[in-house]
Amino acid sequence: MNVVKIGQFIKELRKEKSFTQKEVAERLNVSEKTVSKWETGRGLPDLGYMLPLCKLFGISTNELLSGERLNDRQYVEKAEENIASLVSDRTSPRKKVIVSTVSCVMATLSSLALVLISAYFINELWLRLVLIGIAVMVVVSDVAVILLVAVSTEIYECERCGEKFVPGLSAYLFAPHTFRRRYLKCPFCKKKSWDKSHLKK
Ligand SMILES: [Zn+2]
Structure with a gap:
């Protein structure tokens, strides 16, 4: 996501509609300074202002985040890209660490449970091996997630x-x-x- 490009796009749209920064600010109930911050790429509109801003300019949030008007084919491509970067930009590192730790603990516990179940309740050898195989895969992917989050x-x-x-x-x-x-x-x-x-x- 390119904040500067998005800012220039907001400015263009505003000029197309011949609004001043002040008028946009009044309509969205924000300060003029905030609008200028958006236009110069020093900040992205908060999620709460994105929809009203898009409605005012007659564009979609997807177009806003792409910093340009999109045709149908680009639309789908950009949508996924924008959602992914919104999520990763707005999730703080601390939160990522917590989420990954919790999910890894859960995954480890459930793979332990799988191993125990296969040891005590399953008689067929092949089924036991399959369950243990799944458990090992869960642990390996856990480690991969921890590493990626750490990096x-x-x-x-x-x-x-x-x-x-x-x-x-x-x-x-x-x-x-x-x-x-x-x-x-x-x-x-x-x-x-x-x-x-x-x-x-
Ligand atoms: Zn050094």
Whole structure:
């Protein structure tokens, strides 16, 4: 999602309708400053203002978020893209961590249950193997989710030079670590140290 493009689009639409920023602000019950912030790409309209804004200009939210008018084919393509980026932009890193932790705990418990059920209640060997196979797959995908969330939300601060960096996937997998620190090679000073993790933003 390109905030600057969206801003320019809002400005164009406003001029087409020959509104001033003040008139748009009055109709939406926001300050003139807010409208100017949208137009210069310094901020996206809050979800609550998107619909009224689109109604005022006679466009869809999908077009607003794409920063241009869309034909039928583009419409579907852009819709998915825009929904995905809205969700990821508005979900804070902390929330992502909580959601992924909870879902991983649930998945781990349910795969444990599967293993127990297959051990105690299922006599057919093949069915047991299938259930255990499913349990293993659930655990593996759990680990993948934890890793992806960690990579997308954590940033490390070098103990030696203080620079911040995001380690690669293999560093996450293989570097020794505690809950808050990881033994990583800093890409700036090239030295290894126990670096502290922070959440992005
Ligand atoms: Zn460093």
